[in-house]
Amino acid sequence: xxxxxxxxxxxxxxxxxxxxxxxxxxxxxxxxxxxxxxxxxxxxxxxxxxxxxxxxxxxxxxxxxxxxxxxxxxxxxxxxxxxxxxxxxxxxxxxxxxxxxxxxxxxxxxxxxxxxxxxxxxxxxxxxxxxxxxxxxxxxxxxxxxxxxxxxxxxxxxxxxxxxxxxxxxxxxxxxxxxxxxxxxxxxxxxxxxxxxxxxxxxxxxxxxxxxxxxxxxxxxxxxxxxxxxxxxxxxxxxxxxxxxxxxxxxxxxxxxxxxxxxxxxxxxxxxxxxxxxxxxxxxxxxxxxxxxxxxxxxxxxxxxxxxxxxxxxxxxxxxxxxxxxxxxxxxxxxxxxxxxxxxxxxxxxxxxxxxxxxxxxxxxxxxxxxxxxxxxxxxxxxxxxxxxxxxxxxxxxxxxxxxxxxxxxxxxx
Numbered sequence: 001x002x003x004x005x006x007x008x009x010x011x012x013x014x015x016x017x018x019x020x021x022x023x024x025x026x027x028x029x030x031x032x033x034x035x036x037x038x039x040x041x042x043x044x045x046x047x048x049x050x051x052x053x054x055x056x057x058x059x060x061x062x063x064x065x066x067x068x069x070x071x072x073x074x075x076x077x078x079x080x081x082x083x084x085x086x087x088x089x090x091x092x093x094x095x096x097x098x099x100x101x102x103x104x105x106x107x108x109x110x111x112x113x114x115x116x117x118x119x120x121x122x123x124x125x126x127x128x129x130x131x132x133x134x135x136x137x138x139x140x141x142x143x144x145x146x147x148x149x150x151x152x153x154x155x156x157x158x159x160x161x162x163x164x165x166x167x168x169x170x171x172x173x174x175x176x177x178x179x180x181x182x183x184x185x186x187x188x189x190x191x192x193x194x195x196x197x198x199x200x201x202x203x204x205x206x207x208x209x210x211x212x213x214x215x216x217x218x219x220x221x222x223x224x225x226x227x228x229x230x231x232x233x234x235x236x237x238x239x240x241x242x243x244x245x246x247x248x249x250x251x252x253x254x255x256x257x258x259x260x261x262x263x264x265x266x267x268x269x270x271x272x273x274x275x276x277x278x279x280x281x282x283x284x285x286x287x288x289x290x291x292x293x294x295x296x297x298x299x300x301x302x303x304x305x306x307x308x309x310x311x312x313x314x315x316x317x318x319x320x321x322x323x324x325x326x327x328x329x330x331x332x333x334x335x336x337x338x339x340x341x342x343x344x345x346x347x348x349x350x351x352x353x354x355x356x357x358x359x360x361x362x363x364x365x366x367x368x369x370x371x372x373x374x375x376x377x378x379x380x381x382x383x384x385x386x387x388x389x390x391x392x393x394x395x396x397x398x399x400x401x402x403x404x405x406x407x408x409x410x411x412x413x414x
Contacts, residue, residue, distance in 0.1 A: 001061040002037040008068035010043035033179025044074035053084040057143040067155030069134035071114040092120040127167040132159040182235035185259030186223040189407040219403030269413035270301035278349035279305035280339040283357035287402040318342030336374035
């Protein structure tokens with residue numbers, strides 16, 4: 001069965017507020033075999049919400065509406081559902097009594113506008129909200145001749161999540177045939193999205209019962225495989241079978257078969273080899289270190305490093321000779337190697353990583369354009385360096401450089 005989540009609230013259509021509840025609800029729905037086909041955010045406009053509800057009910061079986069159940073004029077979810085289904089709202093006496101008791105407990109008067117929270121859709125079941133004043137509603141109804149399950153739940157996370165778990169999940173389990181969803185996440189580094197899809201599409205398109213999505217960002221490719229079956233074993237078998245073929249096709253680009261991040265894999269390899277790492281970063285400004293230290297337990301293998309943005313600090317913290325910078329420039333293979341070796345020696349790390357480049361938007365020349373970066377990796381035996389030219393704005397150049405640096409580490413350590 002397919003479902004849709006509609007988050008109601010104009011505040012979520014601004015840059016300052018995000019819908020986070022839907023992530024939790026998606027996980028809970030998936031846990032009982034219900035896939036989420038659509039997620040929609042609708043502002044506090046009744047006409048827009050009515051249209052969104054009707055569009056949703058025309059394409060899915062289960063609809064969860066979050067928010068818009070408060071006492072204010074712009075809380076219109078109940079009214080919009082009533083209009084979309086052409087049913088009536090009635091004021092429920094038990095809910096009025098509950099609101100009055102709540103107000104008395106808090107020793108505050110009951111404002112008249114609060115009474116709209118006692119309006120119940122015809123045929124709906126009350127879903128008690130022990131954490132707030134707005135009760136949820138459950139409606140088992142028909143739309144255009146087809147059975148639909150509709151849930152109205154409050155928007156605040158502290159109310160939404162416990163109410164869904166306590167009131168909605170048990171009802172869904174009684175009605176919905178039990179299905180199982182298996183998931184695998186494969187991740188690959190530094191392969192272009194178009195190349196990945198050209199390589200992998202002929203494989204995953206033959207598995208019509210497995211939903212495969214590709215997400216690309218900053219030099220990282222994430223493939224999510226989802227399969228729904230009557231048994232967990234059958235679903236997992238199909239996902240694992242497809243994952244094995246995709247892993248084989250990805251070869252050296254693949255770094256994780258279970259969704260781990262590139263920094264997690266690097267730290268895993270460092271630990272397995274009992275190696276340590278230090279970094280000297282120029283154009284990335286500490287982004288490599290930030291990604292590594294975002295993983296719990298990174299201190300077992302990551303010693304630290306330095307942001308050596310100026311030429312003076314390249315010399316002071318990593319021992320890069322000023323005459324080398326004068327001769328080759330701060331952005332050069334020679335300086336990148338010196339950064340890697342210098343930070344390794346200064347910290348006593350097994351491995352040293354050096355990064356230098358031109359992130360832009362200014363600073364580039366015809367010989368050394370914006371996007372030119374050098375990434376070097378050194379141990380006691382050898383130093384290697386790669387040169388890359390990344391296109392895009394400053395943020396993109398820095399993200400791709402960081403990803404390339406971590407992938408260089410991974411390939412050396414595996």
